[in-house]
Amino acid sequence: MDVRGLWVGFFLFCSFLIGGFCDQEGFLSISCGGTTSYVDSLNISWVTDGEYVSTGNISSSSSVPIRVFPDSQGRKCYRLPVNNVSSSVLVRAQFQYKNYDGLGKPPAFSVSLGTAITSTINLTANDPWTEEFVWPVSKDTLSFCLLAIPDGGSPVISSLEVRPLPQGAYASGMEDFPNKSLRKSYRINCGYPNGSLRYPLDPYDRIWGADQNFTPYHVSAGFKIQRRFSLSSIKEDPPAPVLHTARVLARRKVLTYNLPLDSLGDYYIVLYFAGILPVSPSFDVVINGDVVQSNYTVKLSEVGALYFTRKEIKSLNITLKSISYYPQVNAIEVYKIVDIPSEASSTTVSALQVIQQSTGLDLGWQDDPCSPSPWDHIGCEGSIVTSLELSDINLRSMSPTFGDLLDLKTLDLHNTSLTGEIQNLGSLQQLENLNLSFNQLTSFGSELENLVSLKILDLKNNSIQGIVPDSLGELVDLYLLNLENNKLQGTLPQSLNKETLEIRASGNLCLSFSTMTCNDFSSNPSIETPQVTIFPKKKHTGPNHVAIIAGAAAGAILALLFISLTAFLLIKKKRTEVTYVSRAATEMRNWNAAKVFSYKEIKASTNNFKEVIGRGSFGSVYLGKLPDGKLVAVKVRFDKSQLGVDSFINEVYLLSRIRHQNLVCLEGFCQESKQQILVYEYLPGGSLTDHLYGANSKKTSLSWIRRLKIAVDAAKGLDYLHNGNEPRIIHRDVKCSNILLDKEMNAKVCDFGLSKQITQADATHVTTVVKGTAGYLDPEYYSTQQLTEKSDVYSFGVVLLELICGREPLSHSGTPDSFNLVLWAKPYLQAGAFEIVDESIMGTFEVESVRKAALIAVRSVDRDASQRPTIAEVLAELKEAYSIQLSYLASCEYSN
Numbered sequence: 001m002d003v004r005g006l007w008v009g010f011f012l013f014c015s016f017l018i019g020g021f022c023d024q025e026g027f028l029s030i031s032c033g034g035t036t037s038y039v040d041s042l043n044i045s046w047v048t049d050g051e052y053v054s055t056g057n058i059s060s061s062s063s064v065p066i067r068v069f070p071d072s073q074g075r076k077c078y079r080l081p082v083n084n085v086s087s088s089v090l091v092r093a094q095f096q097y098k099n100y101d102g103l104g105k106p107p108a109f110s111v112s113l114g115t116a117i118t119s120t121i122n123l124t125a126n127d128p129w130t131e132e133f134v135w136p137v138s139k140d141t142l143s144f145c146l147l148a149i150p151d152g153g154s155p156v157i158s159s160l161e162v163r164p165l166p167q168g169a170y171a172s173g174m175e176d177f178p179n180k181s182l183r184k185s186y187r188i189n190c191g192y193p194n195g196s197l198r199y200p201l202d203p204y205d206r207i208w209g210a211d212q213n214f215t216p217y218h219v220s221a222g223f224k225i226q227r228r229f230s231l232s233s234i235k236e237d238p239p240a241p242v243l244h245t246a247r248v249l250a251r252r253k254v255l256t257y258n259l260p261l262d263s264l265g266d267y268y269i270v271l272y273f274a275g276i277l278p279v280s281p282s283f284d285v286v287i288n289g290d291v292v293q294s295n296y297t298v299k300l301s302e303v304g305a306l307y308f309t310r311k312e313i314k315s316l317n318i319t320l321k322s323i324s325y326y327p328q329v330n331a332i333e334v335y336k337i338v339d340i341p342s343e344a345s346s347t348t349v350s351a352l353q354v355i356q357q358s359t360g361l362d363l364g365w366q367d368d369p370c371s372p373s374p375w376d377h378i379g380c381e382g383s384i385v386t387s388l389e390l391s392d393i394n395l396r397s398m399s400p401t402f403g404d405l406l407d408l409k410t411l412d413l414h415n416t417s418l419t420g421e422i423q424n425l426g427s428l429q430q431l432e433n434l435n436l437s438f439n440q441l442t443s444f445g446s447e448l449e450n451l452v453s454l455k456i457l458d459l460k461n462n463s464i465q466g467i468v469p470d471s472l473g474e475l476v477d478l479y480l481l482n483l484e485n486n487k488l489q490g491t492l493p494q495s496l497n498k499e500t501l502e503i504r505a506s507g508n509l510c511l512s513f514s515t516m517t518c519n520d521f522s523s524n525p526s527i528e529t530p531q532v533t534i535f536p537k538k539k540h541t542g543p544n545h546v547a548i549i550a551g552a553a554a555g556a557i558l559a560l561l562f563i564s565l566t567a568f569l570l571i572k573k574k575r576t577e578v579t580y581v582s583r584a585a586t587e588m589r590n591w592n593a594a595k596v597f598s599y600k601e602i603k604a605s606t607n608n609f610k611e612v613i614g615r616g617s618f619g620s621v622y623l624g625k626l627p628d629g630k631l632v633a634v635k636v637r638f639d640k641s642q643l644g645v646d647s648f649i650n651e652v653y654l655l656s657r658i659r660h661q662n663l664v665c666l667e668g669f670c671q672e673s674k675q676q677i678l679v680y681e682y683l684p685g686g687s688l689t690d691h692l693y694g695a696n697s698k699k700t701s702l703s704w705i706r707r708l709k710i711a712v713d714a715a716k717g718l719d720y721l722h723n724g725n726e727p728r729i730i731h732r733d734v735k736c737s738n739i740l741l742d743k744e745m746n747a748k749v750c751d752f753g754l755s756k757q758i759t760q761a762d763a764t765h766v767t768t769v770v771k772g773t774a775g776y777l778d779p780e781y782y783s784t785q786q787l788t789e790k791s792d793v794y795s796f797g798v799v800l801l802e803l804i805c806g807r808e809p810l811s812h813s814g815t816p817d818s819f820n821l822v823l824w825a826k827p828y829l830q831a832g833a834f835e836i837v838d839e840s841i842m843g844t845f846e847v848e849s850v851r852k853a854a855l856i857a858v859r860s861v862d863r864d865a866s867q868r869p870t871i872a873e874v875l876a877e878l879k880e881a882y883s884i885q886l887s888y889l890a891s892c893e894y895s896n
């Protein structure tokens, strides 16, 4: 039977049996710059691109239609609808120059997909140029953008194709690289030299390239294929015609593919093997000199695949060393792993859009502010917008949306026609540099004192009146205060630290640290009179004041000052109390023991956010002390998924009801002017991570019995979240650093809630954007994005393995085989080979106790979630392991 015959047969088979896959469902084929729709020789329907792009010019002088982007500014984007039936899509783009403009200058430019910069296209090197990506779908549209590079010429594109991929494809083996895109380097139909193969033979329309590295030692269609393969176990669903050919070295022991890579990076490799020979060969798989799989056996008429990742490589050498019969491989795929920067928070994006609108200008702000490259006027750190610089435009007022840009470190709004008081910035706790110069601001407002990180405050050339507020002295990091050319007067507050703070005050009515120097002003009639008062809002009362002050004794002034100050403080205090009471009354719910804190109280209790005791994805944790002396951990959220007030209150309400001895207890919260702060009990013992791997201060040698006790405690906490509570709660980020210890070394789980809880009692899973920590992430959750309690069980299994082996889930030292704790430890523990148990507990445990713990740990990290035990079962087993070890220790004592 010849291969072509087979293909036709397959095609018919496909048309009849899998019809659905052959009908181009979800295919989108865009002819960029094309003017008519058409169907090509493969029966693929092409459409024109007008619906997907809004800029660029069509070139009529090129052989195939192309779209050109002559304007070199900004990103030029196609918006591709990506079908949500699939977890990932293939995006293929083709670029062609072919001297359409007669200038003989092929362009170079870069392209981005979503937030990721994916590659540089250089049409001098190759024309046409094809790029292919595998993209994990997380939204219903995906931007594909072209970005001009300096002196690169005008970007051009000729076609774009989107193809849905099989569910869960290209995720196996990628657990340590969550949330990445793949850029194709090679897809080789091994053993087939006569051109490439694609749709309809591959219903997903991947293009399988010819085996150019072809050597005489190959077998392709020489064997009669009697049996149909079972492909079900392979998520990538490679097409049968690709598997029907193989590269086989019948007379040699070693088969090598040397694949040059065009850049240094992390790569993903998939090897396919099909039992098309009448024998079952076995061989070692060696990649760049490392044995990555020993004694792999190709089973008769079965298809298998191996998945590998390699870090920081720039060439690839795949070698199969035969053990029995011949080395053989049927297909190879190699992808570069491309980082997908996370998106900026939606709060930030919508705030910026509102600001763009208020300028009345089109600033070209589209898609994500930070990635693939920051917008004009915006600066980012990762996916976080940290600076905004708008000047010489008309903003007029500072809208409340500025207060949503919580992570700003620099805000420059000079010369933007701002008027009135400085407002709506109180929530910008990270702000270090605020430039509001050259505006028409008239008052300091009341929020500056909240900008606790402020270092530079530039208010020069405004019309600010009155005196400088005392509260500026609270800004301990402030080192430059520019007040030049305003209408300020009076003494500068004593609270300002003259040693660390440079104050520029020239060009005001009368401003100095001493009350006396202002007296001279009476002699200069052209200047308005100074006014000594500490009420900023008190009306200006006219020139008579000079006489009063000039005539009064210094002692009288001081007395006046003192009285006013006292009055002011009293009024201020009262106002705070009033708002606190009314807020508490309006939001009155049963908060159980949780207390509603005001921001002022939080500030006081943390000594102005002085001591950071932790940082997480959500923000920072500060040590605090309540008035009653109780120590607390204060979490200030600046999560990108900052919740709306309602959802925050709801979540806190939920959290406040959860009371369990093995869960860290919520003491209270603060929700005030964009602040979302949670106050937890403080656990002085640190985290399990500190004890297992910490620096000397916290690291202790935990005995086996102590480890079991901690495991039992934590399992109890999780069991309560999963089963003791309605709604059920999935933790989503179980790991050693989220298990904290109190003075007596009792363990408590923290950081639960403010995540997706399951709301309906009958829901079996929730579909979410994958969240978690590399090394602890459930591979099934990662590939299906369906979250169940079993994902927590997996992560907890990893914690158990850490307790047993005393090593971290991912380890960059040691051999590649031992990189991933789960993969490394599982075979040893399954085999009862306890030489991998943490050295520091060797010889101090009852083997049966470790065996029980190891077994339940191994079951918990089963790839198949349905095979994993529930947390209740885990708890039961751990309790047994604990009591076995207890009686062992008791008997030791006895015999001593």
Ligand SMILES: *[C@@H]1O[C@H](CO)[C@@H](O)[C@H](O)[C@H]1NC(C)=O
Binding pocket: 023, 024, 043, 045
């Ligand atoms: C071509 O594709 C269309 C759907 O796009 C399908 O209905 C038709 O049967 C196909 N024709 C052939 C010859 O495959």
Ligand SMILES: *[C@@H]1O[C@H](CO)[C@@H](O)[C@H](O)[C@H]1NC(C)=O
Binding pocket: 056, 057, 070
């Ligand atoms: C591109 O098209 C715009 C109008 O859409 C036109 O003004 C411009 O001249 C064109 N540029 C080129 C190089 O053809």
Ligand SMILES: *[C@@H]1O[C@H](CO)[C@@H](O)[C@H](O)[C@H]1NC(C)=O
Binding pocket: 084, 085, 140
């Ligand atoms: C895709 O998502 C949209 C809304 O997000 C939904 O209405 C539609 O039914 C989904 N399509 C499929 C095939 O799941």
Ligand SMILES: *[C@@H]1O[C@H](CO)[C@@H](O)[C@H](O)[C@H]1NC(C)=O
Binding pocket: 108, 122, 123, 124, 125
């Ligand atoms: C494009 O490729 C050519 C030749 O391969 C090279 O000389 C040129 O520097 C490359 N341009 C860029 C921008 O990489």
Ligand SMILES: *[C@@H]1O[C@H](CO)[C@@H](O)[C@H](O)[C@H]1NC(C)=O
Binding pocket: 003, 191, 192, 193, 194, 220, 221
């Ligand atoms: C490739 O083409 C040559 C000649 O066209 C043919 O003899 C050979 O059988 C083909 N190989 C395969 C694997 O189809």
Ligand SMILES: *[C@@H]1O[C@H](CO)[C@@H](O)[C@H](O)[C@H]1NC(C)=O
Binding pocket: 282, 295, 297, 323
């Ligand atoms: C390789 O594996 C096969 C089957 O799994 C086994 O029969 C054989 O003994 C193994 N060979 C070596 C050298 O380990």
Ligand SMILES: *[C@@H]1O[C@H](CO)[C@@H](O)[C@H](O)[C@H]1NC(C)=O
Binding pocket: 254, 256, 258, 315, 317, 319
């Ligand atoms: C690749 O492996 C083969 C066989 O082990 C070896 O001969 C060759 O030198 C290797 N090439 C590179 C570039 O490492």
Ligand SMILES: *[C@@H]1O[C@H](CO)[C@@H](O)[C@H](O)[C@H]1NC(C)=O
Binding pocket: 115, 138, 178, 179, 340, 341, 342, 343, 769, 770, 771, 772
């Ligand atoms: C993955 O990337 C998406 C898109 O940028 C982002 O929304 C999501 O938070 C990321 N998830 C993880 C686990 O990093």
Ligand SMILES: *[C@@H]1O[C@H](CO)[C@@H](O)[C@H](O)[C@H]1NC(C)=O
Binding pocket: 391, 392, 393, 415, 438
């Ligand atoms: C302020 O912006 C205007 C344009 O809006 C410009 O003419 C003026 O020179 C700018 N002033 C300063 C001080 O930068």
